[in-house]
Amino acid sequence: MNKKVGTLTRAAILLAIALVFQFVKMGQLVTGSGINAVLIIAAQICGLPWAMAIGFITPFMAVVLGVQPPAMIIVVPFIIAGNILYGTIYSLLKRRSKIIGVIAAAFIKFGLLYSAVNFFLTVNPPIKAALSFPQLLTALIGGSIALVVLQVLERIYKK
Template sequence: MSLQFLTRTAVLLAIALAVQWLRLPTYFTGPVVNAVLILATLFSGIWSGIIIGCITPVVALLMGIIPPAAIPLVPLIIAANITLVLVFFFLDKANRYVAWIGSAFAKYGMFYVGLRLLLHLFGVKLPAPLLLAFQIPQLYTALVGGLTAVIIARYLKQRMD
């Protein structure tokens, strides 16, 4: 691991955790965290995005942002974050905009399928408002976060060249 990888990952993780700490509404926090995941992937590599994608849901749970009733969803959130990072990483080689939209829908798809498995196969019971929070809002936050990251990345790339 290079010092550049560690520094960039640490700074981006700090940004994501600071926004979580502010306890702003999901419609603000979610896009920022998703943008950070994509920016980490673009500027530090796939492992940076994966590391941040694994840490942020655990910290959200520890901070009480994710309620105790949603503990069974933490591994699903981690899997969805990793899906976002992986799909973005591989599709970005072809087209950044396809990567943005494809990764957002892939993350939403992971949530949708994973949630159904938790509910039906494993018999997990979750309150209705919690179920709603982990459906369409996840697509929204991934789309907005991805677009934000694409715009920021273009700006940063111009400044770094």
């Protein structure tokens, strides 16, 4: 199979998985962790541009699918920026250490979203709460899950 077609196929499958996490509506902890895992996996196996594309599409789809209430539309640009930063920071640091990449990416994404809802935007308390410390938790959990999945995939494809 052509390398570009293979990458596109993997990215499409990862986007579909992220959308399933949103559509099933399993709560912020599961959904957020799942999407963050997909972003790290995409950055690792498809490349940063594909992770960025998935990070761009998923916040809009969350509103369209009703996972996020319409009031969340004001924070969508910040969520997009957070997702893109998450993938970018991981991609920049993964050669040094994938674990450090996940941790740094999680804290930077959290910092952006926390700052947005606490200092730059006027949002209601539930939105402020959802985009504060749970974001750090889901980014760390999702990144941890991604690292395990990537290790398993690496072992499978080495054979």
